Amino acid sequence: MPKRILKLWISALLLLSSTPLFAAELFFDHQNNSWSKAGNPVSEEAYRGEIKNEVPHGTGTGTLPDGTLFVGIFKDGQPDGMGILNLPDGSRFVGPVRNYQISGDGTIKFPNGSMYVGQFKNSEPWGQGTLVQSDGEKYEGQFVDGLFEGQGIYQWNDGRKYKGTFQKGQPQGEGNFLFPDGRSYQGQVNKEQFNGEGVLKWPDGREYSGNFVNDQLDGIGSYQWPDGRTYYGNFKKNKLEGRGIYRWPDGKRYEGELNDGIPHGNGAFFFANGEKYVGDFRYGREDGEGSYTWADGRKYAGEFRNGQLNGKGSYSWPDGALYTGEFRNGIKQGKGVYTFADGTRYIGEIKENQPHGRGNFSFKNGREYTGDVSEGVMNGNGTLTFADTRKFTGSFKDGKIDGDGVLIWPDGKKYTGQFSESIPDGAGTLAWPDGRIYTGEFNKGVVEGRGQLTWSNGKKIIGNFKKGLIHGQGEMNHADGRKYIGNFLTGKKHGKGTFSWPDGRLYMGEFVNDFFQGEGTYIWPNKDRYQGNFIKGIPQGKGTYIHTDGIKFEGVFRDGLPWRGEEFASNGRQIRRYAFGRTVE
Incomplete structure (x- = not known):
């Protein structure tokens, strides 16, 4: 028991022990406003104890019709001093009483077990005092008119503790809350609730500093997590709601609107690697119109859905390349326009x-x-x-x-025809404006292989070609009926071959650069023939000329004419001799 309460009880007991029993019994007559020895204790104020001048004075016991009982010191007919006051509701007060009114320092016990020790005024706790509730809750501090008012400390039986300002019996104003779970609050309070500016700390290291409404984080404030995350901005009903700035310890940062603690609405997200998104968010994901910038300089501006590039937008590269068009699930898909860094432009499907x-x-x-x-x-x-x-x-x-x-x-x-590596290669047909047409094989863009070349006038070459020219075995048909069958070299008759004329002439033998050259046989329409050497299409050198009538010249020709040799009849008889192009006897 506190020393203050003990002293009050000792004083009251001493008073009672020194009071003479039934020294006198008086009743207060309200009609005459006086004390008398006759009266009704049920309906009138009664007194037993010491008297002076026929009025209560000294130590005594007074009772009121409502059941109020005071045992203590009386002066001039009224309680005035230390004593014990029992009230009709069962409360008992020990301390100074005046005219049945509690005043000064004292102790009162209530029928529910609660007890107050402290200052009183007008029968109400008033001033400094301590109230211990029957359920164990305790208040220590200032009172006004029976209510907590001013500075005080309140401890709840659930372990909560408040130290601060009270108004009209409730925590109101500036104060400090301590909770059994380790939380603490310092700031403005209204009726046991956080209201106004304050700081709330959690035992795990979290901390909020800002505005509160009815115990909830509401308004502008800052929130810190033990892992280094921070948030500054709007709160609503304990949630990060409205505009704010959210920072992560790795350098990430979000600035913008939030819903239930996640980005929702318009905002900007800055990544630790230098990337950035500015635009619409929906439940923590990029959703709506926005722009995304990569650390390497790439940039996208357009539509997003579920955190991915979705819809129409524009994508640019630091080298100047640009894509404008449709996106699906984070990739370019649909229809669009590509402009490449080298100036190439593409329009179409992606x-x-x-x-x-x-x-x-x-x-x-x-x-x-x-x-x-x-x-x-x-x-x-x-x-x-x-x-x-x-x-x-x-x-x-x-x-x-x-x-x-x-x-x-x-x-x-x-x-x-056929192409390979962007050039004609394989089987094909090449037609020239002048009417020439080649049909056959090509090799790496060049007429090469087996084919046929025709002219508008009817000329035709059939055979093997190399680098655009007839080469090797082939056949050449002229428009006038001339025909060559034989070997070619780089477009010219070269090697062994046969050349025929429509008039019946025929050459069989060797060619060089389109000329009869070398050994060959030339037959005229009348069946005359020359067999021997040719140079540039003319008989030159050793040869034999045989007429249809059997006459034969054997010898050397020069510029197509006999130069030196002998001429024989069909029966083998020598007819004449030639020397230097002339006949000799």
């Missing part, structure tokens, strides 16, 4: 970040392509127009002309 499907390429070198595209390059069927206005329509593979197609030159030349 799949998995690359031109794919039907589209159009405009190359920096002036070429234009329209057709199928696969994995970013020309693949499939399409049309390619070159800067010099050449035009190809056909098959492409891995960005090059490959397969069957048609190539047309600005001068009208046209190739139809």
